[in-house]
Amino acid sequence: MIEELLQNKKHDEARQGEAYAPFALDPNNYKRRFYIESYGCQMNFSDSEIVASILQGEGFGATRNFEDADLILLNTCSIREKAEQTVRKRLTEFRKLKQSRPAMLVGVLGCMAERLKSKFLEEEKLVDLVVGPDAYRTLPGLIAEADGGQKSINVLLSREETYADISPVRLNSNGITAFVSIMRGCNNMCAFCVVPFTRGRERSRDVKSIMAECQDLYDAGYKEVTLLGQNVDSYYYVGEDNKPVTFAALLERVALISPGLRVRFSTSHPKDITDDVLHTMAEYENICKYIHLPLQSGSSRVLQMMNRNYSREWYMAKVDRIREIMPDCGISSDIIAGFCTETEDEHKETVSLMEYAKYDMSYMFFYSERPGTLAQRRYQDDVPEDVKKRRLVEIVETQNRLSLQSNKDDLGKTFKVLIEATSKRSETDWMGRSSQNKVIVFPKEKYDLKPGDYVNVKVNDCTQATLLGEIVQVF
Template identity: 85%
Template sequence: MLELVSKVHDETRQGEAFAPFTVDPNPYKRHFYIESYGCQMNFSDSEIVASILNEEGFGATRNFEEADLIFLNTCSIREKAEQTVRKRLTEFRKLKQARPGLLVGVLGCMAERLKSKFLEEEKLVDIVVGPDAYRTLPNLITEADGGQKAINVLLSREETYADISPVRLNSNGITAFVSIMRGCNNMCSFCVVPFTRGRERSRDAQSILNECQDLFDRGYKEVTLLGQNVDSYYYIAEGATQPVTFANLLERVALISPELRVRFSTSHPKDITDDVLATMAKYENICRYIHLPLQSGSTRVLQLMNRSYSREWYKAKVDRIREYMPDCGISSDIIAGFCTETEADHQDTLDVMRYARYDMSYMFFYSERPGTLAQRRYEDDIPEDVKKRRLQEIVEMQNKLSAESNRQDLGKIFKVLIEGNSKRSELDWMGRNSQNKVIVFAKEQYDLKPGDYVQVTVHDCTQATLLGKITS
């Protein structure tokens, strides 16, 4: 049976994952291989691409040396991600020279901005496809087979791929991503997403519910609802008089079954409403975890970033979350060294981190992205050594906060969803609690399997992981 691996180089979510998925065992004449770089949305898009290609009779392989088609699903959020992709494409160019007929394509966020460079100047790729044009892939492959450079980077105001059932890449059979919307309207000055993924549009609510129900029927126990800004989800069905808000959608997914855990990402602080918080607090199977990007703790810098809130407003939102759910886990995104950032601004960021007591954060120093509002309006004037020093202080602060958060869990009992074996030992299970913390615990004599829920008492911890014992 053929298998495909999606290699996730997660620049915005700092992780790397490898896992096979099975496909139709019927023999295919041509095979494809996908590597995904960047955020969870890119990973979800790769599942859509795999489904489209499967429907057209293309098989999958986990070995790029056996592939007739190689696709890189790209990320533009940071310069490092683009450098990684360019290096990988250079490696594949050598493979193309040895294997005439091999096609290499770039998908996703880098497609529009670097299409000419990839196609003409450097001749690194044969196919360039933007995130709203994946349905045209079969035709583009045909064009490339004929020797033409194939490209479609048009953005859409309607495309949500609502009717496509994704092929689950990197699947453990327990957890899955479900895309609920695409694009972004926020226009944060540092961010390229509105230009690479287009305007915000929400997917048909019933198609989301159908996908989540299907996943649960197939044995999945957790879904993560994905969007650039999930809290602004807003859908009105044809003929309906009332919209479906994110709070409504969250409740409907939770009602599929109390055995189905529900997570979501990412939230914009300005859009997460009391209705969402009340819905989370109402249903035990909606996880007590919110990813609430801060970016900067300085009101002045937040204004330059066009984040639409102040430091005081953000701290009040943290307070509101904990009023509804005192046990809610909160994580963040933080950028060090944005344009004109002073030492006082940097200290403001450290101050908000202490106030919010983040369980974890994704932390970076500012990387100017071509085409963004910041690139057009501001000078990237903070020296790199200063950026790196400030980032290190942010990392050290987060390490301290993470360790404190984990120590506070010692002696507590958590309901854990078993996801699989621990990475370090097959004698231990690994799972997460509602707050999204990883817990490792011995299997002992219990007859358990991935997908089971179990009560675990935490008896020890590292900076990143809780260690526990099954509570009988």
């Protein structure tokens, strides 16, 4: 039952721990080949593009086939236990391949690297090198050590590293949309989260380097950038002129590159998203009207235990403020079922707040205790797993109903859509997204269009996950 329900929320496969293979960079032009898989959040996928750039500079070319690789890397996630289990299974598969190809190197990058370094290297002997999120510049030296038969490791965290000077190699790129990392780390210390321990403290990237990367992407034909950070709203950079740049100011600067460049961002912490950000979004047509606003729980008591620094009532007021300034803004969320000590009434509070916010979409999980977090040290994981799963089913069912209703509310409306690709289900249809981040599928018809073009699409029908429409205007 629960597996069937969860199939309906795959709006972002990265959140599900899905892997991807890199875009081939003509590996025949390089001395050695590397293969990389990424799991977890969009930041991990962005980091893989940085790693690809570093490796390319050292004579490595990417390959889509791990059987052809001299170096296999897994960029890992520690947010959920399932992601770790998937990575372990993958490493076991690669160890079998390594038995027939002993010169091949296997490495673990990212969030699992710091937490499980000794197990991977010494106890289980699954990998040759382990590299944390702030140590990617040292990859060439670590690879050289591993080539010599030495187990290599660098998981040191940094208070300065932002990789601002490295131009990412766009992996699996459609040439239309791209991620741009604007900050790293997190200071929030949410009780359930390992990010502050695996990615370090918050630091913002040089605004000039962000602007240069966004401009270069637009000049290369990209039509949409997503500004990434664990908490983008707390972006704050002071340059040589001693003038601070807030996230609202950065948003405006990127939007001013061109009206033809769409701007998105992820993720927001409810306590930090300001009226300045909301008014900037409302002012510029090319800043998408969509906010991912994680809730986690609808109970003020549970939120306090989670160290989220807002109450149920405060969150509802923030939703009201977003709707007031941008009535057409799409809102999505993250929700955890069965956090420590959560009662049945508190679970119902979460469901009722979902109804209040009317989320377009949510990422929903039952609580998975992560070693090293504040919750693991302070609280007992005392909600039985069958109760967690039953509550999650109720949350997913609620969101499925809200998503369908949200899409039904769009019937008859017209949206400006950026064409991203041919629909996976039909060669005769285009697929794109509205400003509100909703997927829209529509017939190609007689128009001479291509990915990267903008069209106005009228919505005629919908499913729970997709709007279905027809082109009514070509720009």
